[in-house]
Amino acid sequence: MKLLMIMVDSNHQEDVEKLLENHEVPGFTELPNVLGKGVSGRKFGSRAFPGSNTMYFAAVDSTICQTLCGELRALDERAGPDQGLTAFMLDADKVV
Secondary structure: OEEEEEEEEHHHHHHHHHHHHHOOOOOOEEEEEEOEEEOOEEEOOOOOOOOOEEEEEEEEOHHHHHHHHHHHHHHHHHHOHHHOOEEEEEEOOOOO
């Protein structure tokens, strides 16, 4: 099992949700209005640093995770840096 953690500019969150739905991911957690600083700059929801990100967590089978990662890479290449897309894959064991 893998835990996929995805961050994307909030203006582009629909692209990530479509990918998750297309692969019938059984569930995910969405954290809207995530603030911080990264490769795409500062996003603090202020006039000086406008915008925010949306973060997703999804626990998925390893095979599905590899496919999703490939599609996330393709999405990132198509959309470019304005999308602010970043993803991490972590090993996950369900304990409860």
